[in-house]
Amino acid sequence: MGDMIVVQDLVKNYGNFCAVNHISFTVPEGKIFGFLGPNGAGKTTTIKMLTTILDPTSGFIRVNGHDPVHERKQVRRSFGIVFQDPSLDDELTALENVDLHGALYGVPRGERMKRAQTLLELVGLWDRRDDLVKQYSGGMKRRLEVARALLHRPRILFLDEPTIGLDPQTRNHIWGYIDTLSKEQNVTVFFTTHYMEEADRVAAECAVIDHGKIVAQDTPAALKQQTDSATLEDAFIALTGHAIREEEGNVMDRMRMMRAAWRGGRR
């Protein structure tokens, strides 16, 4: 059993600002790895570099044995991703979204339909497959994104705050599938979250990142022991401090807030 993700001395600078500062970690095949950190810590930036959408400033990355900068296609074929922000086409139906994904990943048509049915049944959306995604609730969209990310049978699944804004039932379901997936199909899972109890429940190992640096990395149990905390949340605060992080002011964040406000207004 090898390492599915290897990161050594990874750096990302935006101008003078260092978003990811010399981080190193490895994720063994089939393991669930939690990447925890406050807002603006550099989690999404790290995921972007691992998934070929952002080139690192320096450092070494291997995803499924390939380099995301020079072997983009091989890396892209290896993973499925649920982004922090929505990434569905709202004007298409759920099934069309999943099918389009399969076609982009070169899954043959017959297989695509079979996989689509299995996965949409798994996330409880098969009955609603012909509804336009714009009619879906936030939780349904998230489940659909999880199903879609799995369609091409990726070896690695990246989840960037997959359960943010979802009710406890949906969160529970999503982690349920993910746990099963890793146990039964040996899929490697790399996720970020703000909900420490979720990380405690599913992650075999966690890294805590703050201001672009990894400040601790171990099993949840060891992190709690190390910081003498009862819960992972307490351990997290012990490691990253009490200061509330400034909401980052970049374009994506502004859009995220606008979208949230707009959604709130419609309900």
Next chain:
Amino acid sequence: MRAIYVLCIRQLKRYVRSPARIIGSLGQPLIFLLALGFGIGAIFKRAGAGNYIDFIAPGIVAMAIMFTAVFSGIEIIWDRQFGFLKETLVAPVSRFEIAFGRVLGGALVAMLQGVAAFILCLVIGFRVHNWLLVPVALVFMFLFSLLFTSIGTAIGSVLQDMQGFPLVMNFLVMPLFFFSDALFPLQDLPKFMAGALLLNPVTYGVDGIRGSFSSAFAFHMATDFGVLVVLSAILLAIGSYLFSKIQL
């Protein structure tokens, strides 16, 4: 290839599913057709220049195409904001294929919008000289669509949000439309005007479409065709290049 096909189909599906957009974007051509066609038509006829509706109908078709095409290209910004762009950019498909699929889909949508405007013109009283040349007109309409979808794609790849959109419309699309032969003939224009028209690709697109409908080209059909093919190819290359450089 498969990626190009599915992305193209996606654009078409989105188009046919929004009848409001189809009808809505026919409003502007309709106003031009009615106001100018009947308003200026009388003077045009008195000046001995013939039927003005027959003259401007191809210009109106071109206008419908230009606006829809640029908008289709600029839709990249929406896809970026609503997130679907990321889904395509992490797929194991080259960015050129993605860009090409989008442009092709957008161009087909723009061409359909042009056909809709053409039908509208027929209803209002536009007469086609030779129906056998209509397929030629469709070829010109497609090339013209391709050209402007590529321009839209190039712009949409560089702009970060929709705030630049009015700028593009008012300082690029509108001038290109008005300083062309869409609304008035090339003959007897002041020198600078004639020069501007000859440098404007819209002039050749409109002449191609108008020539096919009226069997009378201002330039040679091959000239119109050549200009459109060469410019479309160049802008498609620029558009795909800029698209391939998008960083999220």
